[in-house]
Amino acid sequence: DAGVIQSPRHEVTEMGQEVTLRCKPISGHNSLFWYRQTMMRGLELLIYFNNNVPIDDSGMPEDRFSAKMPNASFSTLKIQPSEPRDSAVYFCAINRQGGTEAFFGQGTRLTVV
Amino acid sequence: GNSVTQMEGPVTLSEEAFLTINCTYTATGYPSLFWYVQYPGEGLQLLLKATKADDKGSNKGFEATYRKETTSFHLEKGSVQVSDSAVYFCALTSSNSGYALNFGKGTSLLVTP
Numbered sequence: 001d002a003g004v005i006q007s008p009r010h011e012v013t014e015m016g017q018e019v020t021l022r023c024k025p026i027s028g029h030n031s032l033f034w035y036r037q038t039m040m041r042g043l044e045l046l047i048y049f050n051n052n053v054p055i056d057d058s059g060m061p062e063d064r065f066s067a068k069m070p071n072a073s074f075s076t077l078k079i080q081p082s083e084p085r086d087s088a089v090y091f092c093a094i095n096r097q098g099g100t101e102a103f104f105g106q107g108t109r110l111t112v113v
Numbered sequence: 114g115n116s117v118t119q120m121e122g123p124v125t126l127s128e129e130a131f132l133t134i135n136c137t138y139t140a141t142g143y144p145s146l147f148w149y150v151q152y153p154g155e156g157l158q159l160l161l162k163a164t165k166a167d168d169k170g171s172n173k174g175f176e177a178t179y180r181k182e183t184t185s186f187h188l189e190k191g192s193v194q195v196s197d198s199a200v201y202f203c204a205l206t207s208s209n210s211g212y213a214l215n216f217g218k219g220t221s222l223l224v225t226p
Contacts, residue, residue: 031212033213033214042217042218043157045213045214045215050211095212100212101145101147101159101206102206102212102214104157107155
């Protein structure tokens, strides 16, 4: 589904560097979610926004993680400083207005070395 | 809280075999239930959904019935194809979680010719 565009698709960075992941919803929505996928922990919710307002960030693992949604068409997830254990695939997803199902972007595969 | 338990994989089947992937859930209120599929290197795609008890979701030959009495949503397909090889995730969402998804750990399916 082309409802969500994520960039970059792949990111390799050194430990300690700042990483910014981007999400661009291209269809109408009222909620936006950031998930992380690892082999050990599966898919975990990090944070979600309703109408651009952060509602629940209890899944954000540490203060090193932050997320913003300055407008309905753009969201970022930032990790500063990054650590090897942050290596994962990060997904952005949206719920369309009036719907309960989520539509996912292709994900960003992050590798921290 | 909400949770989803699905059978561990990997599952290996021959083409045209019958598929069942078990999924049970724990939730407060009246959740909606989903199966998502993830092909290698891709994001998650909605396969099917059911929003109330006794609903049957179906798509591409896959089916699952929302069973409130057994809190289950098992995925079935009568005759699998090689192209069905993927990871399958059972998930639920509800209004009291802001429609964020709770996922099972995923079941890897490999279909051999």
